Amino acid sequence: MLELAHVSFTYPEGKAGFAVNDVSLEVHPDQIVGLTGRSGCGKTTLANLVCGYFRPDRGEIRVGSQTIDGPTQRVAMVFQDDGLWPWLTLSENIDVALKAVPAPVHNTVEMLKEIGLEFAAELYPSQLSGGMKKRGEICRVLALEPRVIVLDEALKSLDYQTRCEVWAMLRRHMLRHPATLVINITHDLLDIAENCTRCIVMVRDAPMSEVDWRPDAELEQKISKIRSSILGAADA
Numbered sequence: 001m002l003e004l005a006h007v008s009f010t011y012p013e014g015k016a017g018f019a020v021n022d023v024s025l026e027v028h029p030d031q032i033v034g035l036t037g038r039s040g041c042g043k044t045t046l047a048n049l050v051c052g053y054f055r056p057d058r059g060e061i062r063v064g065s066q067t068i069d070g071p072t073q074r075v076a077m078v079f080q081d082d083g084l085w086p087w088l089t090l091s092e093n094i095d096v097a098l099k100a101v102p103a104p105v106h107n108t109v110e111m112l113k114e115i116g117l118e119f120a121a122e123l124y125p126s127q128l129s130g131g132m133k134k135r136g137e138i139c140r141v142l143a144l145e146p147r148v149i150v151l152d153e154a155l156k157s158l159d160y161q162t163r164c165e166v167w168a169m170l171r172r173h174m175l176r177h178p179a180t181l182v183i184n185i186t187h188d189l190l191d192i193a194e195n196c197t198r199c200i201v202m203v204r205d206a207p208m209s210e211v212d213w214r215p216d217a218e219l220e221q222k223i224s225k226i227r228s229s230i231l232g233a234a235d236a
Helices: 043-050 090-099 108-114 130-143 160-176 189-195 219-235
Strands: 002-009 020-027 032-036 058-063 075-078 148-152 181-185 198-203 206-210
Touching: 002 043, 020 043, 020 058, 020 206, 032 043, 032 189, 032 219, 043 148, 043 181, 075 130, 090 108, 090 130, 108 130, 130 160, 160 189, 181 189, 189 219, 198 219
Parallel strands: 032 181, 032 198, 075 148, 148 181
Antiparallel strands: 002 020, 002 058, 198 206
């Protein structure tokens, strides 16, 4: 489980960015939480705190029994920009992740085959399309077997079909590793409605709110509820 207890963070004076103020949140294994809100409300700052890249000024972040006070293999982020190391081939990128796992349950060949990129194993990132690079990057993250996967606008540039393939890959991983949970930071309401089990709306200098929906609700109904929550929070 991921738990944030009264987490606050303020950027040093003179640096751009907004504070995260008194955020409390629990996310359980097997949940996919969509995190949305207008630009500048603190979504990426919160992601950096969860990943241990920033340390909170107040409060505590825990994954299971471990307090997050720095980067850890238990939490991995996929960024919007390309994240594969350009000086390594696709297979070498994944090899590096697998070597960091004490007893990996996968191997590079199996993982590349699962995402349909076994033919690209010896290609460098510069030789891959955008969708191929993103699938490779997420594959590398999954190789680490993290408890928490954070997607920070990671699927924004993908076409719909490739995005569906990535989500299918993530769901298969979560079935094999039921302790895993996903935080999906995005402005794409359809992506949240289609793929997330919960939706949290962040607002600058105000409490977060959770969208009240039924998991089996129609997509348009879910999107309408998210939109209403965002607009209602903005008017509050």
